[in-house]
Amino acid sequence: MSAAADTGLSGSSIIVTGGSRGIGRAIVELLAAEGADVTFFYRDAEAAAAVTASGQAAGHNITAEQVNIRDAQSCNTAVERIAERRGHIDVLVNNAGVTRDNLLAMLDDADIATVLDTNIGGVFNVTRAVVPYMISQRSGKIINMSSVSGEKGGRGQTNYAASKGAINAFTRALAVELAPRKITVNAVAPGMIETEMSRELRDRAVDEVLSRILLRRIGRPQEVARAVWFLASSYADYITGHVLCVDGGFKME
Amino acid sequence: MDMAEAEFTQEEVMVVYPTVAEAMAEALGCDVGQVTLNASLIEDLDGESIDFLDMLFRLERAFKVKIPRGKIIEEARGELAESDFEQNGKVTEAGMQQLRAYLSEVPAERFPSPMKVADIPRLYTTETFCRLVLRAKRSDLTAHAHR
Numbered sequence: 358m359s360a361a362a363d364t365g366l367s368g369s370s371i372i373v374t375g376g377s378r379g380i381g382r383a384i385v386e387l388l389a390a391e392g393a394d395v396t397f398f399y400r401d402a403e404a405a406a407a408v409t410a411s412g413q414a415a416g417h418n419i420t421a422e423q424v425n426i427r428d429a430q431s432c433n434t435a436v437e438r439i440a441e442r443r444g445h446i447d448v449l450v451n452n453a454g455v456t457r458d459n460l461l462a463m464l465d466d467a468d469i470a471t472v473l474d475t476n477i478g479g480v481f482n483v484t485r486a487v488v489p490y491m492i493s494q495r496s497g498k499i500i501n502m503s504s505v506s507g508e509k510g511g512r513g514q515t516n517y518a519a520s521k522g523a524i525n526a527f528t529r530a531l532a533v534e535l536a537p538r539k540i541t542v543n544a545v546a547p548g549m550i551e552t553e554m555s556r557e558l559r560d561r562a563v564d565e566v567l568s569r570i571l572l573r574r575i576g577r578p579q580e581v582a583r584a585v586w587f588l589a590s591s592y593a594d595y596i597t598g599h600v601l602c603v604d605g606g607f608k609m610e
Numbered sequence: 611m612d613m614a615e616a617e618f619t620q621e622e623v624m625v626v627y628p629t630v631a632e633a634m635a636e637a638l639g640c641d642v643g644q645v646t647l648n649a650s651l652i653e654d655l656d657g658e659s660i661d662f663l664d665m666l667f668r669l670e671r672a673f674k675v676k677i678p679r680g681k682i683i684e685e686a687r688g689e690l691a692e693s694d695f696e697q698n699g700k701v702t703e704a705g706m707q708q709l710r711a712y713l714s715e716v717p718a719e720r721f722p723s724p725m726k727v728a729d730i731p732r733l734y735t736t737e738t739f740c741r742l743v744l745r746a747k748r749s750d751l752t753a754h755a756h757r
């Protein structure tokens with residue numbers, strides 16, 4: 358990387374939601390390894406402790422905050438604390454998300470509310486808390502975790518797909534609003550990635566899934582984290598309002 | 611007009627003014643010397659709506675108060691019901707009267723007619739922001755007193 362420009366990530370202050378497991382954990386670890394000061398939000402205390410412990414052992418700057426992103430006040434308080442501690446917030450990665458897959462007719466109210474409140478409601482809550490700081494700084498990068506489901510139909514995912522489609526629309530609209538202050542807003546849309554979240558589907562229908570992926574393999578969380586790393590870095594200064602697919606060339610019928 | 615003038619004395623306004631002026635200069639990226647008490651953020655100092663928001667965020671942090679964004683217009687309309695204050699996005703005659711009293715620091719000739727509700731922030735001067743801070747501080751005190 359010696360010939361390349363500075364990524365701008367070293368010493369930067371980054372918030373990652375849903376950072377204790379899966380893709381979120383890979384993002385936290387990659388950005389911290391770049392020298393960023395990463396604070397991640399989590400629900401699962403045990404998984405979070407494992408991330409901070411291995412990060413600290415590697416000499417990385419990782420802090421965990423237990424935050425319920427469905428609660429706006431809890432997001433405001435946490436973000437205020439981080440801003441006071443670090444003096445600035447350079448990157449926000451809205452990664453936290455949940456699935457409650459089922460056919461529409463089988464979904465109960467809670468399956469719908471939990472997915473929408475967490476996946477898109479959480480993005481609103483955390484972003485609203487962070488944006489005032491980025492506006493005042495006249496800089497910042499926001500990266501939202503979308504999904505291939507946001508663009509392509511998938512059985513049993515009306516709730517999840519609706520939340521991810523909303524994230525894509527949110528990303529484009531916010532990019533317009535924040536451009537005057539040089540804040541970029543982008544999304545990453547992973548396809549089938551090897552995480553706990555997709556385990557059930559992979560176990561049930563791996564051949565069918567693979568047949569739809571041009572590269573004929575499941576992606577790794579680190580491969581998604583690389584895309585986030587790119588959008589968070591100064592290499593992506595001229596990219597905003599974009600949804601970057603990291604899906605091995607996914608096609609749906 | 612008398613009502614609003616009695617709300618805060620000029621001395622009270624001047625206590626918060628230096629910090630408010632500094633926030634204004636930072637929000638606009640201009641020299642603090644360009645900021646005067648009666649300069650309008652948008653009309654005189656070429657601010658945009660995002661600068662207006664930045665101004666509110668900066669004041670909240672500098673004075674440790676909450677200025678709910680949704681309350682800006684609500685506060686301006688005072689006792690008037692929303693339907694009496696505005697119709698189809700335009701401020702009514704009664705609304706204009708209330709607005710002139712609320713923004714007593716803004717010279718009368720700056721109020722356009724008809725006036726769109728969305729254009730109300732265009733009237734805000736440095737002094738308006740000072741008064742906004744004083745009101746927020748006061749309601750904060752009231753909130754604490756009732757605890």
